[in-house]
Amino acid sequence: MRNYHDMGGQPAGPIDRHEHELQHWEKRVEALIAVLGSKKLTRSDEGRRALETIGAETYLGSGYAERRIQALANNMILRGVITIEELSNKLAEVEQRQNQLP
Amino acid sequence: MSDHHDHHHGHDHHDHSHPPGQKHPFQADVDDTLTYPRRMEIALRELLIEKGILTADEIRAAIEDMDSRSPAGGAKVVARAWVDPEFKAALLEDANAACTRLGFDMSIRELKLVAVENTPEVHNIVVCTLCSCYPRALLGLPPAWYKSFAYRSRVVNEPRAVLAEFGTTLPDNTVVRVHDSTADLRYLVLPMRPANTEGMSEEQLAALVTRDCMIGVSAARSAGA
Incomplete structure (x- = not known):
């Protein structure tokens, strides 16, 4: 069965050729992947595998950096670099900080 | 407005204060919504730093390295291959x-x-149908269209239609080869040297080499264009 990411040869519309300057947070996603890669804590094929199991809705409905960061987080949990609890606590902290801003 | 601290000016700290009555003096920016994936980036990065897995300096250095790589790198390689047959042979043998x-x-x-x-x-045309693999070392980050679902889907079975969208028309008898990149294997297209460039320096030649011609969706710029 064809997975959602395996789109070579599928029908699609015209290509949007607009240039898109990466936003800073998108660069940080790439930087995180690069630094973890240099420390042998992630690999590009591993990143792709995580993207391929992230679910069609997330994959097809997210921007590139958006799905990459979620795939990376999943891989860090799978590798035991971080735990689900640590990440969900940190996410809650980030959200709380955000809510406290004026 | 909820996300001054991380997205507008790249601070790593969230506890800085502003003089009373003074608002953030920043220009309007589209990058101002703290969506779930953006929170995830902040959370993951902070967690990895706290755990001593990586440092903020390493992230900064990686961004600098990223910013230092651009299609100018690939253009230098192509121009050298155009003027130096020995280098070209070596490039095709072991890039x-x-x-x-x-x-x-x-x-x-x-x-x-x-x-x-x-x-x-x-x-030759390069794609990564499964994701976005790209010769970043030589070209920098891939353009958005290279990662787009439309390009990934279509270029393998209707390359000429895709080329036409990029304004590229090939003779009917030219063989079109589409190369699908993988996590471990990347491609660089060595475009044809434009006509009437015999007297040009390597540097002048490099200026004719665009990102798109090294992906294969267009030809190199013509001399004098």
């Missing part, structure tokens, strides 16, 4: 070694790079 010889750090993520040569008979 990693040839580019390392030119001073490029090809060690990132230990990828194999293959250069494919365009000729009047054969035109």
Whole structure:
């Protein structure tokens, strides 16, 4: 069965050729992947595998950096670099900080 | 407005204060919504730093390295191949070694790079149908369209229609080869040297080499264009 990411040869519309300057947070996603890669804590094929199991809705409905960061987080949990609890606590902290801003 | 602190000016700290009555003096920016994936980036990065896995300096250095790589790198390789037949042969034989010889750090993520040569008979195009693999060491980050679902879907079965969208028309008898990249194998197209460039310096030639012609969706700029 064809997975959602395996789109070579599928029908699609015209290509949007607009240039898109990466936003800073998108660069940080790439930087995180690069630094973890240099420390042998992630690999590009591993990143792709995580993207391929992230679910069609997330994959097809997210921007590139958006799905990459979620795939990376999943891989860090799978590798035991971080735990689900640590990440969900940190996410809650980030959200709380955000809510406290004026 | 909820996300001054991380997205507008790249601060790593969230506890800085502002003089009373003074608002953030920042220009309007589209990058101002703290969506779930953006919170995830902040959370993951902070967690990894807290755990001592990586440092903020390493992130900064990686962004600088990223910003330092651009299609100008690939253009230098192509121009050298155009003027130096020995280098060209070496590039087609072992692109990693040839580019390392030119001073490029090809060690990132230990990828194999293959250069494919365009000729009047054969035109090469590169895609990554499964994701976005791209020769970043030489070209920098891929353009948005390279990662787009439309390009990934269509270029393998209707390359000429895709080329037409990029304004590229090939003779009917030219063979079109589409190369699908993988996590471990990346491609660089060696475009044809434009006509009437015999007297040009390597530097002048490099200026004719665009990102898109090294992906294979267009030809190199013509001389005097």
